[in-house]
Amino acid sequence: MRFDSKAAGYDQHAGPQREFAAQTASVILERAKSGGCVLELGAGTGALTRLLCGAGLRVLATDGSPAMQSLGQQAVPDAEWGVFDAFAAVPPAADLQVSSGLLQWAAQPLPVLGRWASALLPGGRMIHSFPCLPCLDEWRSIVPDGPLVWRDRGEWVAIFEEAGLEVVQECQWTRIVHYPGALDLVRSMHEGGMTGRTRMGTGGLRRAMREYGARFSQAGGVGATWVWQLIEARVSG
Numbered sequence: 001m002r003f004d005s006k007a008a009g010y011d012q013h014a015g016p017q018r019e020f021a022a023q024t025a026s027v028i029l030e031r032a033k034s035g036g037c038v039l040e041l042g043a044g045t046g047a048l049t050r051l052l053c054g055a056g057l058r059v060l061a062t063d064g065s066p067a068m069q070s071l072g073q074q075a076v077p078d079a080e081w082g083v084f085d086a087f088a089a090v091p092p093a094a095d096l097q098v099s100s101g102l103l104q105w106a107a108q109p110l111p112v113l114g115r116w117a118s119a120l121l122p123g124g125r126m127i128h129s130f131p132c133l134p135c136l137d138e139w140r141s142i143v144p145d146g147p148l149v150w151r152d153r154g155e156w157v158a159i160f161e162e163a164g165l166e167v168v169q170e171c172q173w174t175r176i177v178h179y180p181g182a183l184d185l186v187r188s189m190h191e192g193g194m195t196g197r198t199r200m201g202t203g204g205l206r207r208a209m210r211e212y213g214a215r216f217s218q219a220g221g222v223g224a225t226w227v228w229q230l231i232e233a234r235v236s237g
């Protein structure tokens with residue numbers, strides 16, 4: 001992932017992420033106490049933050065990338081902002097901890113979730129949403145290598161439970177996103193900071209895009225399946 005160096009282009013290429021952030025916000029707003037305080041991890045440029053602040057919540061919004069955090073702060077000045085690496089340290093204590101599009105990037109989600117759980121105040125909840133299998137199945141059927149370890153719905157629930165959390169709500173959203181062509185899909189993943197260093201080279205990438213176009217063309221472009229999972233959890237026991 002290259003969110004810091006690609007921060008300036010993120011918003012332009014993050015249409016699906018914004019839509020899932022909006023769905024995540026509606027779940028959080030059902031749970032949050034009016035006027036309550038929320039800790040957001042991986043807030044990026046503020047897609048979720050904006051909706052939470054707009055609904056009257058007080059948000060401490062954090063991101064590990066200084067560039068993303070700075071753009072978020074400009075876009076949503078009503079939130080309190082800070083740079084925080086959510087995978088390396090215990091987050092600030094909170095009774096509602098949220099994120100959208102962050103947890104899938106953790107190389108080891110189990111200890112990360114253990115630390116996040118340890119920062120919940122008594123009776124506190126976490127609501128985290130993130131892409132899960134079969135997200136972008138079409139692309140991965142052609143290019144199996146990528147920067148993420150993809151997990152399905154059941155695997156994510158099992159990791160939360162293993163981290164000592166009780167899952168109180170879990171749901172999944174699917175959306176078919178249409179791009180003018182395979183190049184636009186690749187560009188959106190790349191310019192949105194979602195890809196690592198590619199091992200396939202320019203020729204391999206061109207072949208992959210040709211195959212994508214041949215297999216997944218639909219009226220007016222190519223389709224890509226986006227799948228997002230939301231888990232609300234509290235400390236077990």
Ligand SMILES: C[S@@+](CC[C@H](N)C(=O)[O-])C[C@H]1O[C@@H](n2cnc3c(N)ncnc32)[C@H](O)[C@@H]1O
Nearest residue numbers: 003042043044047063064065068085086087101
């Ligand atoms: C896909 S973006 C989502 C941003 C925002 N939540 C949204 O919905 O548009 C992922 C965000 O996670 C941040 N991120 C990645 N690893 C992180 C870490 N270890 N700690 C904090 N933030 C991290 C990135 O900088 C990026 O802003």
